Amino acid sequence: MNKIIKNFSILLMVTILLISSLSVYASTLTYSYSLRQLSGVPASSNVYRESYYFSAAGTSTIVTCTQNTTSGASVTVVSSNGIMALLNTAGASASAQSVPGDVYTVSVSLSVPDSYNTYTGYGTVII
Protein backbone atom coordinates (compact mmCIF):
# COMPACT_ATOMS: atom_id res chain seq x y z
CA MET A 1 0.00 0.00 0.00
CA ASN A 2 2.83 2.35 0.99
CA LYS A 3 4.50 1.60 -2.35
CA ILE A 4 1.35 2.58 -4.22
CA ILE A 5 1.13 5.86 -2.32
CA LYS A 6 4.83 6.51 -2.96
CA ASN A 7 4.47 5.82 -6.69
CA PHE A 8 1.37 7.98 -6.85
CA SER A 9 3.20 10.84 -5.09
CA ILE A 10 6.11 10.60 -7.52
CA LEU A 11 3.71 10.57 -10.46
CA LEU A 12 1.89 13.58 -9.05
CA MET A 13 5.15 15.50 -8.57
CA VAL A 14 6.31 14.71 -12.11
CA THR A 15 2.95 15.88 -13.47
CA ILE A 16 3.13 19.12 -11.50
CA LEU A 17 6.70 19.69 -12.72
CA LEU A 18 5.65 19.07 -16.31
CA ILE A 19 2.70 21.43 -16.03
CA SER A 20 4.84 24.16 -14.43
CA SER A 21 7.49 23.84 -17.16
CA LEU A 22 4.76 24.20 -19.76
CA SER A 23 3.49 27.36 -18.08
CA VAL A 24 6.50 29.27 -19.39
CA TYR A 25 5.11 31.13 -22.43
CA ALA A 26 1.73 29.44 -21.95
CA SER A 27 -1.27 31.48 -22.92
CA THR A 28 -4.73 30.58 -24.08
CA LEU A 29 -7.09 32.64 -26.16
CA THR A 30 -10.57 31.48 -26.94
CA TYR A 31 -12.65 32.94 -29.72
CA SER A 32 -16.21 31.91 -30.45
CA TYR A 33 -17.27 31.83 -34.07
CA SER A 34 -20.53 31.34 -35.87
CA LEU A 35 -20.55 30.92 -39.64
CA ARG A 36 -23.36 30.46 -42.11
CA GLN A 37 -23.69 30.11 -45.84
CA LEU A 38 -27.17 30.64 -47.18
CA SER A 39 -28.66 28.43 -49.84
CA GLY A 40 -28.93 29.85 -53.34
CA VAL A 41 -26.35 32.54 -52.68
CA PRO A 42 -23.08 32.34 -54.61
CA ALA A 43 -20.25 31.59 -52.21
CA SER A 44 -18.24 34.55 -53.46
CA SER A 45 -20.87 37.03 -52.30
CA ASN A 46 -21.39 35.45 -48.94
CA VAL A 47 -19.53 36.03 -45.70
CA TYR A 48 -18.77 32.88 -43.83
CA ARG A 49 -15.45 33.66 -42.26
CA GLU A 50 -14.18 35.03 -38.96
CA SER A 51 -10.66 36.21 -38.32
CA TYR A 52 -8.73 37.16 -35.24
CA TYR A 53 -5.22 38.16 -34.32
CA PHE A 54 -3.03 37.10 -31.49
CA SER A 55 0.40 37.73 -30.08
CA ALA A 56 2.23 34.41 -29.99
CA ALA A 57 3.15 33.33 -26.49
CA GLY A 58 5.49 30.50 -27.40
CA THR A 59 7.77 29.09 -30.06
CA SER A 60 4.93 26.92 -31.28
CA THR A 61 1.33 27.90 -31.85
CA ILE A 62 -1.43 25.36 -31.68
CA VAL A 63 -4.85 26.23 -32.99
CA THR A 64 -7.58 23.95 -31.77
CA CYS A 65 -10.97 24.23 -33.34
CA THR A 66 -14.06 22.76 -31.73
CA GLN A 67 -17.10 22.90 -33.89
CA ASN A 68 -20.61 21.85 -34.65
CA THR A 69 -21.07 21.93 -38.37
CA THR A 70 -23.89 21.03 -40.73
CA SER A 71 -23.29 17.61 -42.27
CA GLY A 72 -21.10 17.96 -45.33
CA ALA A 73 -19.56 21.25 -44.28
CA SER A 74 -16.22 21.71 -42.58
CA VAL A 75 -14.11 24.51 -41.21
CA THR A 76 -10.84 25.61 -42.76
CA VAL A 77 -8.29 27.22 -40.47
CA VAL A 78 -5.60 29.46 -41.92
CA SER A 79 -3.02 31.43 -39.96
CA SER A 80 -0.35 33.88 -40.99
CA ASN A 81 2.34 31.77 -39.34
CA GLY A 82 1.66 28.87 -41.65
CA ILE A 83 -1.27 26.86 -40.38
CA MET A 84 -3.51 25.71 -43.19
CA ALA A 85 -5.81 22.88 -42.26
CA LEU A 86 -9.24 21.52 -43.00
CA LEU A 87 -10.82 20.58 -39.71
CA ASN A 88 -13.83 18.40 -40.07
CA THR A 89 -13.89 16.67 -36.75
CA ALA A 90 -14.67 18.21 -33.41
CA GLY A 91 -11.57 19.11 -31.45
CA ALA A 92 -9.17 18.86 -34.37
CA SER A 93 -6.07 20.99 -34.17
CA ALA A 94 -3.15 22.19 -36.24
CA SER A 95 0.13 23.78 -35.24
CA ALA A 96 3.00 25.83 -36.62
CA GLN A 97 6.19 27.40 -35.35
CA SER A 98 6.03 30.93 -34.05
CA VAL A 99 8.15 33.66 -32.49
CA PRO A 100 6.93 34.85 -29.07
CA GLY A 101 5.67 38.41 -29.40
CA ASP A 102 5.05 38.14 -33.13
CA VAL A 103 1.51 39.10 -34.11
CA TYR A 104 -0.31 36.53 -36.23
CA THR A 105 -3.74 36.33 -37.75
CA VAL A 106 -5.93 33.26 -37.75
CA SER A 107 -9.03 32.85 -39.87
CA VAL A 108 -11.76 30.22 -39.75
CA SER A 109 -13.97 29.81 -42.79
CA LEU A 110 -16.80 27.50 -43.65
CA SER A 111 -16.10 25.07 -46.48
CA VAL A 112 -19.29 23.85 -48.15
CA PRO A 113 -19.91 21.24 -50.84
CA ASP A 114 -22.58 23.17 -52.77
CA SER A 115 -24.55 26.39 -52.80
CA TYR A 116 -27.96 24.73 -52.86
CA ASN A 117 -28.26 24.25 -49.13
CA THR A 118 -27.73 26.37 -46.06
CA TYR A 119 -24.70 25.36 -44.04
CA THR A 120 -23.68 26.47 -40.59
CA GLY A 121 -20.63 26.03 -38.46
CA TYR A 122 -20.09 27.28 -34.97
CA GLY A 123 -17.66 26.55 -32.20
CA THR A 124 -14.51 27.98 -30.71
CA VAL A 125 -10.96 28.57 -31.80
CA ILE A 126 -8.46 28.07 -29.02
CA ILE A 127 -4.93 29.36 -29.49
Next chain:
Amino acid sequence: MRKACLFIFNILLIIIFTGCTKNISNIEALNENTYEGFSESEINSAKINIDSVFTDLPSVLEKKYSNFLMPATITIDKGTLYSDIQLEQVSGFDEQAALVFKTLLGDFYTNDLKMETTELVFSKGKTIDNKEKQIYAAVMDNGLVSFMKPAGYVIGFDESYDVIDTIYVDRGDALNETYELSDGSESIQDATDYVLNWINKNWIPYEPDFDYHIKTVKIRKAGDHYMYEMLVEKWFEGIPLDDIMNTKNMVIDANSNMLIKDISSTLYIRMCSMNSVDVFSNGNGIIKVIGHTTEETGWLPLSSCMDMISKLFTDFTIYDIKDIELKYVITPDYTSLDPAQVRFNYKYPGIKMNAYPIWRFIIDKPDEQTDIAGIKNYHIDVNMRTGEVWFELDEKKTK
Protein backbone atom coordinates in the same frame (compact mmCIF):
# COMPACT_ATOMS: atom_id res chain seq x y z
CA MET B 1 -65.73 48.64 -26.73
CA ARG B 2 -63.25 45.91 -25.86
CA LYS B 3 -62.60 45.22 -29.55
CA ALA B 4 -62.04 48.91 -30.22
CA CYS B 5 -59.52 49.10 -27.37
CA LEU B 6 -57.70 46.05 -28.67
CA PHE B 7 -57.61 47.56 -32.16
CA ILE B 8 -56.18 50.85 -30.86
CA PHE B 9 -53.66 48.95 -28.74
CA ASN B 10 -52.50 46.96 -31.77
CA ILE B 11 -52.20 50.12 -33.85
CA LEU B 12 -50.12 51.68 -31.06
CA LEU B 13 -47.88 48.62 -30.95
CA ILE B 14 -47.29 48.82 -34.70
CA ILE B 15 -46.45 52.53 -34.43
CA ILE B 16 -44.04 51.90 -31.54
CA PHE B 17 -42.20 49.08 -33.31
CA THR B 18 -42.07 51.00 -36.59
CA GLY B 19 -40.52 53.92 -34.73
CA CYS B 20 -37.98 51.73 -32.99
CA THR B 21 -36.77 50.16 -36.20
CA LYS B 22 -35.91 53.48 -37.80
CA ASN B 23 -32.62 53.10 -39.71
CA ILE B 24 -32.19 49.45 -38.74
CA SER B 25 -32.38 48.63 -42.44
CA ASN B 26 -29.25 50.73 -42.87
CA ILE B 27 -27.36 48.50 -40.47
CA GLU B 28 -28.55 45.35 -42.14
CA ALA B 29 -27.38 46.73 -45.47
CA LEU B 30 -23.86 47.14 -44.18
CA ASN B 31 -21.85 44.42 -45.77
CA GLU B 32 -18.82 43.13 -43.90
CA ASN B 33 -18.75 46.16 -41.60
CA THR B 34 -18.26 48.68 -44.39
CA TYR B 35 -20.59 51.26 -45.82
CA GLU B 36 -19.99 53.13 -49.02
CA GLY B 37 -23.57 54.16 -49.62
CA PHE B 38 -23.31 57.92 -49.19
CA SER B 39 -23.93 59.63 -52.50
CA GLU B 40 -21.02 61.28 -54.24
CA SER B 41 -22.79 64.64 -54.16
CA GLU B 42 -23.45 64.25 -50.42
CA ILE B 43 -19.78 63.59 -49.75
CA ASN B 44 -18.45 66.18 -52.16
CA SER B 45 -20.66 68.93 -50.78
CA ALA B 46 -19.21 68.27 -47.31
CA LYS B 47 -15.59 68.46 -48.40
CA ILE B 48 -13.48 71.43 -47.43
CA ASN B 49 -9.96 72.78 -47.78
CA ILE B 50 -7.16 71.28 -45.70
CA ASP B 51 -6.66 74.56 -43.82
CA SER B 52 -10.17 74.33 -42.35
CA VAL B 53 -10.11 70.70 -41.24
CA PHE B 54 -9.63 71.46 -37.56
CA THR B 55 -11.80 74.55 -37.23
CA ASP B 56 -15.05 72.79 -36.34
CA LEU B 57 -13.79 70.64 -33.45
CA PRO B 58 -15.45 72.62 -30.60
CA SER B 59 -18.83 72.80 -32.34
CA VAL B 60 -18.94 69.01 -32.82
CA LEU B 61 -18.68 68.40 -29.09
CA GLU B 62 -21.47 70.86 -28.35
CA LYS B 63 -23.94 69.38 -30.85
CA LYS B 64 -26.59 66.86 -29.70
CA TYR B 65 -27.08 63.63 -31.63
CA SER B 66 -29.98 61.26 -31.15
CA ASN B 67 -27.79 58.14 -31.21
CA PHE B 68 -24.37 59.31 -30.02
CA LEU B 69 -23.21 60.77 -26.72
CA MET B 70 -20.21 63.00 -27.27
CA PRO B 71 -17.21 63.25 -24.92
CA ALA B 72 -16.85 66.44 -22.91
CA THR B 73 -13.40 67.12 -24.33
CA ILE B 74 -11.09 65.60 -26.91
CA THR B 75 -7.43 66.10 -27.66
CA ILE B 76 -6.54 65.98 -31.32
CA ASP B 77 -3.01 66.91 -32.25
CA LYS B 78 -3.02 69.00 -35.37
CA GLY B 79 -0.18 67.36 -37.26
CA THR B 80 0.73 67.63 -40.92
CA LEU B 81 -2.05 65.93 -42.87
CA TYR B 82 -1.13 63.78 -45.84
CA SER B 83 -3.71 62.21 -48.12
CA ASP B 84 -1.41 59.25 -48.68
CA ILE B 85 1.79 58.02 -47.04
CA GLN B 86 3.84 55.40 -48.83
CA LEU B 87 5.47 52.86 -46.52
CA GLU B 88 7.67 49.82 -46.90
CA GLN B 89 8.41 46.85 -44.63
CA VAL B 90 12.15 46.49 -44.07
CA SER B 91 13.93 43.42 -45.39
CA GLY B 92 17.12 41.65 -44.31
CA PHE B 93 16.91 43.19 -40.83
CA ASP B 94 18.13 39.95 -39.26
CA GLU B 95 21.61 40.69 -40.64
CA GLN B 96 22.12 43.18 -37.82
CA ALA B 97 20.68 40.85 -35.15
CA ALA B 98 23.83 40.81 -32.99
CA LEU B 99 23.88 44.59 -32.75
CA VAL B 100 20.14 44.77 -32.01
CA PHE B 101 20.44 42.14 -29.25
CA LYS B 102 23.35 44.03 -27.71
CA THR B 103 21.55 47.40 -27.84
CA LEU B 104 18.18 46.27 -26.53
CA LEU B 105 19.20 43.66 -23.96
CA GLY B 106 21.92 45.92 -22.52
CA ASP B 107 23.77 44.30 -19.62
CA PHE B 108 21.76 41.11 -20.07
CA TYR B 109 23.51 40.49 -23.39
CA THR B 110 26.63 38.42 -22.83
CA ASN B 111 28.92 36.70 -25.29
CA ASP B 112 27.98 33.23 -24.06
CA LEU B 113 24.37 33.62 -25.21
CA LYS B 114 23.95 31.35 -28.21
CA MET B 115 22.39 32.95 -31.27
CA GLU B 116 20.56 30.54 -33.55
CA THR B 117 19.02 30.78 -36.99
CA THR B 118 15.25 30.34 -36.97
CA GLU B 119 13.27 29.68 -40.13
CA LEU B 120 9.50 29.87 -39.99
CA VAL B 121 7.12 29.36 -42.88
CA PHE B 122 6.99 33.02 -43.87
CA SER B 123 9.99 34.58 -42.15
CA LYS B 124 13.50 33.88 -40.99
CA GLY B 125 15.81 35.41 -38.45
CA LYS B 126 18.02 35.00 -35.39
CA THR B 127 16.89 33.98 -31.93
CA ILE B 128 18.35 33.55 -28.46
CA ASP B 129 16.58 31.31 -25.99
CA ASN B 130 18.48 30.69 -22.77
CA LYS B 131 16.27 29.03 -20.18
CA GLU B 132 18.98 29.06 -17.53
CA LYS B 133 19.52 32.80 -17.74
CA GLN B 134 15.86 33.36 -18.59
CA ILE B 135 16.45 35.40 -21.70
CA TYR B 136 14.60 35.16 -25.00
CA ALA B 137 15.16 37.44 -27.99
CA ALA B 138 14.31 37.35 -31.69
CA VAL B 139 15.21 39.53 -34.66
CA MET B 140 13.52 38.59 -37.93
CA ASP B 141 14.12 39.64 -41.52
CA ASN B 142 10.99 41.86 -41.63
CA GLY B 143 12.13 43.84 -38.60
CA LEU B 144 10.17 41.93 -36.00
CA VAL B 145 12.01 42.33 -32.69
CA SER B 146 10.86 40.71 -29.48
CA PHE B 147 12.58 39.94 -26.23
CA MET B 148 12.00 38.85 -22.67
CA LYS B 149 14.48 39.66 -19.91
CA PRO B 150 14.65 37.60 -16.68
CA ALA B 151 11.98 39.66 -14.84
CA GLY B 152 9.60 39.12 -17.76
CA TYR B 153 10.68 35.69 -18.98
CA VAL B 154 7.94 33.65 -17.37
CA ILE B 155 5.31 36.38 -17.84
CA GLY B 156 6.17 36.89 -21.50
CA PHE B 157 3.19 37.79 -23.67
CA ASP B 158 0.69 35.86 -21.60
CA GLU B 159 -2.47 37.93 -21.37
CA SER B 160 -4.13 35.88 -18.66
CA TYR B 161 -2.83 38.23 -15.96
CA ASP B 162 -5.75 40.24 -14.59
CA VAL B 163 -6.09 43.84 -15.73
CA ILE B 164 -6.54 46.01 -12.63
CA ASP B 165 -6.86 49.33 -14.43
CA THR B 166 -6.32 50.93 -17.82
CA ILE B 167 -4.82 54.41 -17.96
CA TYR B 168 -5.48 56.32 -21.18
CA VAL B 169 -2.38 58.47 -21.44
CA ASP B 170 -3.62 59.92 -24.74
CA ARG B 171 -6.78 61.19 -23.03
CA GLY B 172 -4.83 62.94 -20.29
CA ASP B 173 -5.56 60.47 -17.48
CA ALA B 174 -3.62 61.07 -14.24
CA LEU B 175 -0.31 59.17 -13.96
CA ASN B 176 0.32 59.68 -10.26
CA GLU B 177 -0.69 56.22 -9.01
CA THR B 178 2.15 54.02 -7.77
CA TYR B 179 2.24 50.23 -7.93
CA GLU B 180 4.52 47.59 -6.44
CA LEU B 181 6.58 45.96 -9.20
CA SER B 182 8.66 42.83 -8.64
CA ASP B 183 11.55 44.71 -7.01
CA GLY B 184 9.98 47.89 -5.65
CA SER B 185 7.34 50.52 -6.25
CA GLU B 186 7.28 52.95 -9.16
CA SER B 187 4.72 55.53 -10.26
CA ILE B 188 3.07 55.30 -13.67
CA GLN B 189 4.55 58.73 -14.47
CA ASP B 190 8.10 57.56 -13.75
CA ALA B 191 7.52 54.32 -15.65
CA THR B 192 6.23 56.08 -18.79
CA ASP B 193 9.06 58.63 -18.62
CA TYR B 194 11.57 55.81 -18.40
CA VAL B 195 10.05 53.89 -21.31
CA LEU B 196 9.94 56.95 -23.58
CA ASN B 197 13.59 57.71 -22.78
CA TRP B 198 14.47 54.08 -23.44
CA ILE B 199 12.71 54.17 -26.82
CA ASN B 200 14.35 57.43 -27.82
CA LYS B 201 17.77 56.10 -26.93
CA ASN B 202 17.53 52.47 -28.04
CA TRP B 203 14.69 52.03 -30.54
CA ILE B 204 14.62 55.19 -32.68
CA PRO B 205 17.93 54.34 -34.42
CA TYR B 206 16.21 51.26 -35.89
CA GLU B 207 12.91 52.89 -36.86
CA PRO B 208 13.73 56.60 -37.17
CA ASP B 209 10.83 57.88 -39.29
CA PHE B 210 8.45 58.20 -36.35
CA ASP B 211 7.95 59.81 -32.96
CA TYR B 212 6.75 57.55 -30.18
CA HIS B 213 3.88 58.23 -27.78
CA ILE B 214 2.44 55.99 -25.08
CA LYS B 215 -1.28 55.55 -25.73
CA THR B 216 -2.31 53.39 -22.80
CA VAL B 217 -0.90 51.77 -19.69
CA LYS B 218 -2.61 48.67 -18.38
CA ILE B 219 -1.87 47.67 -14.82
CA ARG B 220 -1.86 43.90 -14.55
CA LYS B 221 -1.55 41.74 -11.46
CA ALA B 222 1.25 39.20 -11.63
CA GLY B 223 1.25 37.09 -8.48
CA ASP B 224 1.87 39.31 -5.47
CA HIS B 225 3.05 42.26 -7.50
CA TYR B 226 1.99 44.33 -10.54
CA MET B 227 3.33 45.15 -13.98
CA TYR B 228 2.82 48.02 -16.39
CA GLU B 229 1.84 47.09 -19.93
CA MET B 230 2.24 49.91 -22.43
CA LEU B 231 0.95 50.32 -25.95
CA VAL B 232 3.18 52.76 -27.82
CA GLU B 233 2.00 54.50 -30.97
CA LYS B 234 4.16 55.56 -33.89
CA TRP B 235 3.42 59.11 -35.02
CA PHE B 236 4.35 60.49 -38.41
CA GLU B 237 4.68 64.28 -38.33
CA GLY B 238 2.17 64.66 -35.51
CA ILE B 239 -0.43 62.04 -36.47
CA PRO B 240 -0.42 58.42 -35.19
CA LEU B 241 -0.44 55.28 -37.30
CA ASP B 242 -3.23 52.82 -36.59
CA ASP B 243 -3.00 50.94 -33.28
CA ILE B 244 -5.88 48.57 -34.03
CA MET B 245 -5.35 45.41 -36.03
CA ASN B 246 -8.52 45.08 -38.05
CA THR B 247 -8.54 41.43 -39.07
CA LYS B 248 -12.13 41.53 -40.27
CA ASN B 249 -11.12 43.84 -43.09
CA MET B 250 -9.57 41.08 -45.17
CA VAL B 251 -10.17 38.68 -48.01
CA ILE B 252 -8.88 35.21 -48.69
CA ASP B 253 -7.96 34.80 -52.33
CA ALA B 254 -8.35 31.75 -54.56
CA ASN B 255 -5.03 30.37 -53.31
CA SER B 256 -6.09 30.63 -49.65
CA ASN B 257 -3.81 33.62 -49.13
CA MET B 258 -4.95 35.82 -46.29
CA LEU B 259 -4.97 39.41 -47.53
CA ILE B 260 -5.52 41.80 -44.64
CA LYS B 261 -6.33 45.35 -45.69
CA ASP B 262 -5.98 47.18 -42.39
CA ILE B 263 -3.03 46.58 -40.09
CA SER B 264 -1.54 48.22 -37.03
CA SER B 265 1.98 49.37 -36.29
CA THR B 266 2.85 49.82 -32.62
CA LEU B 267 5.32 48.86 -29.91
CA TYR B 268 4.23 46.66 -27.00
CA ILE B 269 6.13 46.85 -23.72
CA ARG B 270 5.81 45.28 -20.29
CA MET B 271 7.64 46.70 -17.31
CA CYS B 272 7.73 44.03 -14.59
CA SER B 273 10.62 45.45 -12.54
CA MET B 274 11.61 49.03 -11.79
CA ASN B 275 13.06 51.06 -14.66
CA SER B 276 13.36 48.13 -17.03
CA VAL B 277 11.79 47.14 -20.34
CA ASP B 278 11.33 43.45 -19.49
CA VAL B 279 9.06 42.32 -22.34
CA PHE B 280 9.12 43.94 -25.78
CA SER B 281 7.61 43.34 -29.18
CA ASN B 282 7.07 45.52 -32.21
CA GLY B 283 4.43 43.04 -33.43
CA ASN B 284 4.26 43.75 -37.12
CA GLY B 285 7.93 44.56 -37.60
CA ILE B 286 9.68 47.69 -38.82
CA ILE B 287 8.32 49.98 -41.52
CA LYS B 288 9.88 53.00 -43.17
CA VAL B 289 8.34 56.01 -44.91
CA ILE B 290 9.29 56.15 -48.57
CA GLY B 291 7.06 59.02 -49.65
CA HIS B 292 3.97 61.08 -48.98
CA THR B 293 1.47 63.14 -50.92
CA THR B 294 -1.22 65.57 -49.95
CA GLU B 295 -4.11 67.47 -51.49
CA GLU B 296 -5.22 71.01 -50.67
CA THR B 297 -8.88 70.22 -51.18
CA GLY B 298 -11.30 67.32 -50.72
CA TRP B 299 -11.13 66.81 -46.93
CA LEU B 300 -14.08 65.73 -44.81
CA PRO B 301 -14.28 67.68 -41.55
CA LEU B 302 -15.23 66.02 -38.28
CA SER B 303 -18.65 67.68 -38.15
CA SER B 304 -19.69 66.27 -41.55
CA CYS B 305 -18.44 62.78 -40.66
CA MET B 306 -20.34 62.91 -37.37
CA ASP B 307 -23.53 63.95 -39.19
CA MET B 308 -23.02 61.13 -41.69
CA ILE B 309 -22.62 58.36 -39.13
CA SER B 310 -25.48 59.75 -37.05
CA LYS B 311 -27.74 59.35 -40.09
CA LEU B 312 -26.30 55.91 -40.83
CA PHE B 313 -26.71 54.23 -37.46
CA THR B 314 -29.96 53.34 -35.82
CA ASP B 315 -31.55 55.41 -33.06
CA PHE B 316 -32.30 52.14 -31.31
CA THR B 317 -28.90 52.15 -29.62
CA ILE B 318 -27.12 55.14 -28.12
CA TYR B 319 -23.35 54.89 -28.52
CA ASP B 320 -21.23 56.60 -25.87
CA ILE B 321 -18.24 58.02 -27.74
CA LYS B 322 -15.31 58.17 -25.33
CA ASP B 323 -12.76 59.66 -27.68
CA ILE B 324 -12.27 60.87 -31.23
CA GLU B 325 -8.96 60.24 -32.96
CA LEU B 326 -7.22 61.23 -36.14
CA LYS B 327 -5.26 58.25 -37.51
CA TYR B 328 -3.56 56.79 -40.52
CA VAL B 329 -4.93 53.37 -41.48
CA ILE B 330 -2.25 51.18 -43.05
CA THR B 331 -3.13 49.07 -46.09
CA PRO B 332 -0.61 46.56 -47.48
CA ASP B 333 -0.16 46.65 -51.25
CA TYR B 334 -0.04 42.96 -52.11
CA THR B 335 0.63 43.76 -55.76
CA SER B 336 4.03 45.11 -54.71
CA LEU B 337 5.18 41.54 -54.14
CA ASP B 338 6.33 39.29 -56.91
CA PRO B 339 3.37 36.98 -57.68
CA ALA B 340 5.73 34.06 -57.32
CA GLN B 341 6.45 35.10 -53.75
CA VAL B 342 4.32 33.98 -50.90
CA ARG B 343 1.51 36.52 -50.67
CA PHE B 344 0.20 35.16 -47.45
CA ASN B 345 1.76 37.60 -45.11
CA TYR B 346 0.91 41.29 -44.85
CA LYS B 347 4.32 41.96 -43.31
CA TYR B 348 6.43 40.14 -45.85
CA PRO B 349 9.89 41.72 -46.09
CA GLY B 350 9.87 44.55 -48.63
CA ILE B 351 6.08 44.72 -49.04
CA LYS B 352 4.85 48.23 -49.86
CA MET B 353 1.96 49.83 -47.97
CA ASN B 354 -0.17 52.93 -48.08
CA ALA B 355 -1.63 54.89 -45.20
CA TYR B 356 -4.70 57.11 -45.44
CA PRO B 357 -6.27 59.44 -42.85
CA ILE B 358 -9.45 58.67 -40.93
CA TRP B 359 -11.59 60.08 -38.16
CA ARG B 360 -12.07 57.38 -35.56
CA PHE B 361 -14.88 57.36 -33.01
CA ILE B 362 -14.00 55.22 -29.98
CA ILE B 363 -16.52 53.38 -27.83
CA ASP B 364 -14.73 51.59 -24.99
CA LYS B 365 -15.07 47.90 -24.27
CA PRO B 366 -14.81 46.51 -20.76
CA ASP B 367 -11.24 45.55 -19.81
CA GLU B 368 -11.91 41.84 -19.97
CA GLN B 369 -12.61 42.12 -23.68
CA THR B 370 -9.41 43.90 -24.69
CA ASP B 371 -6.67 42.31 -26.74
CA ILE B 372 -3.01 41.82 -26.02
CA ALA B 373 -1.74 43.54 -29.14
CA GLY B 374 -3.53 46.76 -28.34
CA ILE B 375 -6.45 48.32 -26.63
CA LYS B 376 -9.36 46.90 -28.49
CA ASN B 377 -12.31 49.23 -28.57
CA TYR B 378 -15.48 49.35 -30.50
CA HIS B 379 -14.88 51.94 -33.15
CA ILE B 380 -16.32 53.63 -36.19
CA ASP B 381 -13.87 54.88 -38.80
CA VAL B 382 -14.62 57.39 -41.54
CA ASN B 383 -12.13 57.87 -44.36
CA MET B 384 -11.37 61.59 -44.47
CA ARG B 385 -10.96 61.50 -48.24
CA THR B 386 -13.67 59.15 -49.49
CA GLY B 387 -16.29 59.07 -46.72
CA GLU B 388 -16.15 55.28 -46.57
CA VAL B 389 -17.25 54.00 -43.16
CA TRP B 390 -15.84 51.02 -41.32
CA PHE B 391 -17.23 49.95 -37.98
CA GLU B 392 -16.48 47.37 -35.33
CA LEU B 393 -19.30 47.36 -32.85
CA ASP B 394 -19.68 43.79 -31.76
CA GLU B 395 -17.06 41.08 -31.47
CA LYS B 396 -17.69 37.61 -30.20
CA LYS B 397 -14.64 37.04 -28.10
CA THR B 398 -14.22 35.54 -24.67
CA LYS B 399 -11.15 34.82 -22.63
